[in-house]
Amino acid sequence: MEQRIKDNLKDIVGEDNFTDSLIDMIAYSKDASEFTHRPEAAVWPTCTEETASVLKLANDERFPVVARGAGTSLAGLAVPEQGGLIMDMGRMDKILEINIEDRLVVVQPGVVYADLDKQLAPHGFCFPPDPASGSVCTLGGNVATNAGGIKGAKYGTTKDYVLALEVAMPDGRVLRTGSRCMKTSSGYDLTKLFVGSEGTLGVITEITLKINPKPPLLSTAMGMFDDLEDAGRAVSEIMHSGILPCALEIVDQQTLRAINQNTDLNLPEVEAILVAETDGYTQEETEYQIEKVADIFRRNNASTVRRADDRQEAEALWTARKSAYGVMARINNNLFVEDLAVPMSKVPTMLRAISDIAKKYDLKIPTVGHAGDGNLHPCISCDATDAEEMARVEKASKELFEKVTELRGTLTGEHGIGMAKAPIMWMEHDELSMEIMRNIKQVFDPNNILNPGKMGL
Ligand SMILES: Cc1cc2nc3c(=O)[nH]c(=O)nc-3n(C[C@H](O)[C@H](O)[C@H](O)COP(=O)(O)OP(=O)(O)OC[C@H]3O[C@@H](n4cnc5c(N)ncnc54)[C@H](O)[C@@H]3O)c2cc1C
Known part of the structure; x- marks a missing residue:
């Protein structure tokens, strides 16, 4: 980026809201994914007018602009793939x-x-x-x-x-x-x-x-399953039982092992644990719902069903679930967090497919997910410096996404397309859909300055 453009940017946002220091550029070259590419400068706009003026400059001078929040994207959305300017909205x-x-x-x-x-x-x-x-x-x-x-x-x-x-x-x-x-x-x-x-x-x-x-009261239950498919069937049954838990999460065996190795929670290392939470305005209401959920756990062969006796115990269960990525990241040098979703009735099939693919390619793929909406996060643990292992990772990922499309699921339930899924968007969207998306992009951003290279566009 030429110095005169940097000077223009400083004129718009002020010296204190501009940087091109190496340390900042390195920090902005990454988000929470494996992707990396360095920008040439960054600004912190403080109002709408500054944001709009920076964009107009970028459009006139034709340099890329990538808006950035906290940079926690797991799919390379906030990485400036083609350099240019980071616009930190913080x-x-x-x-x-x-x-x-x-x-x-x-x-x-x-x-x-x-x-x-x-x-x-x-x-x-x-x-x-x-x-x-x-x-x-x-x-x-x-x-x-x-x-x-x-x-x-x-x-x-x-x-x-x-x-x-x-x-x-x-x-x-x-x-x-x-x-x-x-x-x-x-x-x-x-x-x-x-x-x-x-x-x-x-x-x-x-x-x-x-x-x-926000309903003030919650009840929590945990079901432990020796068979992954029993857990999947329990999810499917709960979601058409008439009870709508406010959370229904799944944690698989490999994740449980990682949690036990890194915390003192000492969870049983069964094939899968389901954690469910129901909310409401009276204890009777939340208890009624959670008992129905616990019954479904039992009917689907849960080896143990545990109720959190108090809020502290329930919080411990959620801490375990929320710390899953952190503990998984300790298994090996790299962790590719996938984010597929399938129709509710296909959760058991998808869980089994993930487990079979892990075995077939001799990989660790610990899986957690928002089972209640069919959104699963198989996390491929690997060493990106090992070429032979990475070849297996590539084949395994391809098979995972083939299975997702076969089950009429989606490549991403919540993390987005970014750089991770851009090359395979065609697996989910046909050519006409892609063409319409390209046309929409053209209307809003005819010079392709906004986060270029993302969304397969
Ligand atoms: C440990 C961990 C757990 C996570 N858990 C979840 C989860 O449970 N659910 C979930 O959905 N995601 C999860 N994520 C992914 C991530 O946190 C979310 O995608 C989040 O919404 C990104 O917010 P951010 O502020 O970090 O945005 P960034 O990562 O900075 O940016 C994400 C995208 O938003 C765009 N963007 C940011 N601000 C603006 C703006 N003002 N205008 C236009 N575009 C903008 C960026 O250009 C980029 O494309 C998790 C990530 C981590 C690291």
């Missing part, structure tokens, strides 16, 4: 409005998920998606990836809560989409088009989110 981090009467909040994109949660808690409200990275990831990142989490089965994902957006476009104009209403049938849904768009259509500068009342 300094636009104000909660602008909490409006309980209208059941909404208005936030800047750099607000951290957990900070909003903390502010909503005293009102008895929440923004439900609850990604496991919630203590650090930003709401702008959540919207741009359509983030989900352990509450997905009952409460949906980010897209179900985005009411309106303010978006800076590449030509420097500012677009306002949506409304403050709980419903609308007015025109094409431009708001939803930006949800999950991975920073390829515009940079989100303000978000209006619907919020939910």
